[in-house]
Amino acid sequence: MTSSVIRVDDLSASYQKNKVLNDVSFEVKEGTITAIVGPNGAGKSTLIKTMLGLHPKLTGNVRFWGSPFKTAKKKIGYVPQRGSVDWDFPTDALDVVTMGLYGKIGWFRLPSKKDKEKAMNALKKMGMEAYAHRQISQLSGGQQQRVFLARALAQDxxxxxxxxxxxGVDASTEKAIMTILKELKSNGKTVLVVHHDLQTVPEYFDHVLFLNKTVYAHGQTEEVFTTDNIARTYGGDMQWVGKGDQYVIQSSSH
Known part of the structure; x- marks a missing residue:
């Protein structure tokens, strides 16, 4: 039986007085790729940040392998939204990836040759080795995203x-990222992805969590990715084009 990696019980959070998460509960099994989907303002990013202790919770409990985040954090990698990062910071791609190792090597010890090799291998995996010494501000959006994913990979x-x-990434970067995520899954890793494109959910993810401040549905994609669950989660934001299973999803929110 597949073991539980994450268990969230009755998690609530707010920004100022605006409640953005309300009694969120779900469980994630090992070796799965889960899409977190929902309209703008649904609390998707807040959910991740609250689970990782980057945003305060009002109520609830989050456990990783049965332990609190502080105990489990060395086993967890995080790739934030690209827009939340200061890309003008004067550093190159290799240094950004090497920073992903500081949790293991310590902030006050210089990275070893082996650490640098590990970081370079992660860049190679994302097809970015030629840009190792390029300033991150000079990279395109897709290249920046590849560097950030390489940093997470280096953490192992x-x-x-x-x-x-x-x-906002190009088609080749999207393909490269999904290849890596599926490889992580095949190696027994667990991945949760905030995702905006409903049309690619069945192709990319084996599990999906519908969130709009609370969980509307969660489970295997083939079972819970239904027009009913999508409509309940997105409410009036959805329009349906087509008939039967051959529908095109048009949403006013991304």
Missing amino acids: AELYFMDEPLA
Whole structure:
């Protein structure tokens, strides 16, 4: 039986007085790739940040392998939204990836040759070795995203959180990222991805969590990715074009 990696019980959070998560509960099994989907303002990014202790919770409990985040954090990798990062910071791609190792090597010890090799191998995996010494501000959006994913890979985590990794990237970068995510899954890793494109959910993810401040549905994609669950989660934001299973999803929110 597949073991549980994440268990969230009655998690609530707010921004100022605006409640953005309300009694969120779900469980994630090992070796799965889960899409977190929902309309703008649904609390998708807040959910990840609250689970990782980056945003305060009001109520609830989050456990990783039965332990709190502080105990499990060395086994967890996080790729934030690209827009939340200061890309003008004067550093190159290799240094950004090497920073992903500081949790293991310590902030006050210089990275060894072996650490640098590990970081370079992660860049190679994302097809970015030629840009290792390029300033991150000089990279395109897709290249920046590849560097950020390489940083997470260098951590060699057991569990990965990714906040909109496919947003605004070109087709080749999207393909490269999904190849890596499926490879992580095949190696027994667990991945949670905030995702905006409903049409690619069945192709990319084996599990899906519908979130709009609370969980509307969660489970295997083939079972819960239904027009009913999509409509309940997105409410009036959805329009349906086509008939039967041959529908095109048009949403006013991304």
